[in-house]
Amino acid sequence: MKSGLKVSDFSVEYGAVRAIHDLSFHIVPGELVAVIGSNGSGKSTLIRALSGLISPKQGSATWNGISILGKKPEDLVRQGIVHVSEGKSVIPELTVSENLALGGLWRRDKLDVSIATQESLAIFPVLASRLNQRSDTLSGGERQMLAIARALISRPQLLLLDEPSLGLAPLIIEQIFVAISHLQNQFGLTVLLVEQNALSALKIADRGLILNLGELVKAGTPAELIADPELRAAYLGF
Amino acid sequence: MFIDTLLIGISSGAIYSLMALALVLVWRSTRVVNFAQSGQAVLSTYIGYEISVQTHNYWISLPLAILAGAILGSLVDLLFMRLLIGRAKSGPIAEIAPVIATLGLLGLIQSLIGLIWGNAFLHYASPLSGKGFTFGSHTIPFSPQNLFIVIASAAVLAIFGIVFKFTDLGLALRAASFQPEIAQLAGIRVSRVRNIGWSFAGAAGAVAGAAITPTSTLSPNSLDLLFVSGFIAAVIGGLDSLVGAVIGGLVLGIGFSFILQYIGGSVTFLVGFIILMVVLLIRPRGIFGHKVSRRA
Numbered sequence: 001m002k003s004g005l006k007v008s009d010f011s012v013e014y015g016a017v018r019a020i021h022d023l024s025f026h027i028v029p030g031e032l033v034a035v036i037g038s039n040g041s042g043k044s045t046l047i048r049a050l051s052g053l054i055s056p057k058q059g060s061a062t063w064n065g066i067s068i069l070g071k072k073p074e075d076l077v078r079q080g081i082v083h084v085s086e087g088k089s090v091i092p093e094l095t096v097s098e099n100l101a102l103g104g105l106w107r108r109d110k111l112d113v114s115i116a117t118q119e120s121l122a123i124f125p126v127l128a129s130r131l132n133q134r135s136d137t138l139s140g141g142e143r144q145m146l147a148i149a150r151a152l153i154s155r156p157q158l159l160l161l162d163e164p165s166l167g168l169a170p171l172i173i174e175q176i177f178v179a180i181s182h183l184q185n186q187f188g189l190t191v192l193l194v195e196q197n198a199l200s201a202l203k204i205a206d207r208g209l210i211l212n213l214g215e216l217v218k219a220g221t222p223a224e225l226i227a228d229p230e231l232r233a234a235y236l237g238f
Numbered sequence: 239m240f241i242d243t244l245l246i247g248i249s250s251g252a253i254y255s256l257m258a259l260a261l262v263l264v265w266r267s268t269r270v271v272n273f274a275q276s277g278q279a280v281l282s283t284y285i286g287y288e289i290s291v292q293t294h295n296y297w298i299s300l301p302l303a304i305l306a307g308a309i310l311g312s313l314v315d316l317l318f319m320r321l322l323i324g325r326a327k328s329g330p331i332a333e334i335a336p337v338i339a340t341l342g343l344l345g346l347i348q349s350l351i352g353l354i355w356g357n358a359f360l361h362y363a364s365p366l367s368g369k370g371f372t373f374g375s376h377t378i379p380f381s382p383q384n385l386f387i388v389i390a391s392a393a394v395l396a397i398f399g400i401v402f403k404f405t406d407l408g409l410a411l412r413a414a415s416f417q418p419e420i421a422q423l424a425g426i427r428v429s430r431v432r433n434i435g436w437s438f439a440g441a442a443g444a445v446a447g448a449a450i451t452p453t454s455t456l457s458p459n460s461l462d463l464l465f466v467s468g469f470i471a472a473v474i475g476g477l478d479s480l481v482g483a484v485i486g487g488l489v490l491g492i493g494f495s496f497i498l499q500y501i502g503g504s505v506t507f508l509v510g511f512i513i514l515m516v517v518l519l520i521r522p523r524g525i526f527g528h529k530v531s532r533r534a
Binding site for chain 1: 406409410412413416417419420421422423424425426427428
């Protein structure tokens with residue numbers, strides 16, 4: 001049953017601090033949804049909870065009808081849910097090709113791993129020329145590309161991207177977002193994109209969710225969100 | 239005389255390297271200095287000794303001792319460390335509890351050995367001679383057993399090197415120790431991979447114990463000093479680096495050998511600790527340690 005990602009009455013707490021409260025939303029297969037919010041809005045917490053790194057206090061989350069809660073990240077990867085974490089999500093001590101290989105280590109179909117690797121390198125050709133370099137010699141943008149490329153080698157169905165634009169120059173952000181949009185169109189990936197950079201994210205998203213202090217403020221198409229002057233002033237920052 | 243001293247140094251250095259390697263393997267993956275390592279190694283050696291007594295064959299006992307070491311390493315992680323790290327997750331105790339616990343485990347293992355085999359000095363016999371090679375009229379203090387120690391250690395180091403550098407398992411081990419969370423998100427079963435790391439460490443300790451013990455005697459504490467040297471070697475090497483552990487071990491072994499030969503036995507350990515202090519003061523991350531501190 002391809003019902004996509006359904007999140008209902010979702011709450012996450014850190015001790016006494018409520019990070020996400022009663023959040024419900026639905027992403028249909030093949031959709032690219034941007035979750036927009038400032039620091040502390042709970043958007044990274046949401047993605048960490050969906051990828052199994054932390055446990056929610058209550059609520060449910062299903063991917064194509066199967067619950068994804070209470071599972072470890074490594075099991076969710078096998079279920080097609082891959083989280084590209086914020087910032088330094090490559091292993092600096094390993095080479096570019098080793099970092100890429102990590103994405104396919106668990107997979108039995110080694111032929112498809114090599115096909116997926118070639119496809120990823122075609123999307124991010126800059127990586128192909130740096131395969132034997134240690135990944136701490138890469139620029140921030142290249143590292144982000146490497147992290148996404150590694151995720152693709154796991155053949156994800158649902159890609160959870162945590163602030164891919166963090167700390168990058170505008171031109172590089174543009175490139176990365178074009179690539180993300182391409183992934184959605186070419187591979188039919190469902191993408192949950194968590195971003196502080198509202199403008200760039202809404203440019204490529206099908207829909208946007210605005211979070212504030214762990215609660216959903218508004219959901220809608222980018223056009224709807226951008227058309228609302230109050231939202232623009234308070235949350236979108238442009 | 240110089241060559242003799244060097245050879246002896248390499249032989250003991252090789253053993254220190256193995257012990258250091260065992261410590262580094264566990265430290266890298268769990269951020270715990272495993273003081274129980276010498277206990278695990280000596281228990282594996284006792285198991286080898288027992289098998290050699292039953293079979294009268296050192297060469298059968300050796301691989302079984304190594305296997306026992308690997309299983310023991312895995313069990314220490316599964317039954318002991320995971321439980322403990324899971325329970326003491328936060329607060330000041332979280333950092334120190336596992337280390338203290340390994341000390342407790344060391345005592346436990348050594349007492350258990352005492353109960354089973356007693357505390358007397360036993361002889362774990364090897365068919366290789368402990369008498370030095372003779373060239374003409376000159377007998378050097380380097381025996382066939384010493385040669386075997388060097389070969390066995392080199393073989394273990396080579397196998398580890400190949401596994402770590404060229405296999406999927408090695409890549410998973412490195413990824414899990416460098417950045418466990420990223421490894422997990424890439425689909426690696428980090429706790430399973432860590433457990434394999436503990437087995438490797440246990441096996442390395444068992445090789446050290448079973449190879450060196452025929453040159454002296456076996457008792458519940460017989461590998462303690464070896465552990466201390468291994469620890470110093472690991473710290474010199476940066477505690478984080480497998481290559482560093484090997485080089486640290488060799489430097490220390492050769493250093494001790496020369497001091498023993500030219501200065502005297504009473505100061506060897508003193509010098510070991512002085513080296514440790516100097517390294518910690520001048521270069522706290524060790525000679526091969528990484529600059530950046532990593533997430534535990």
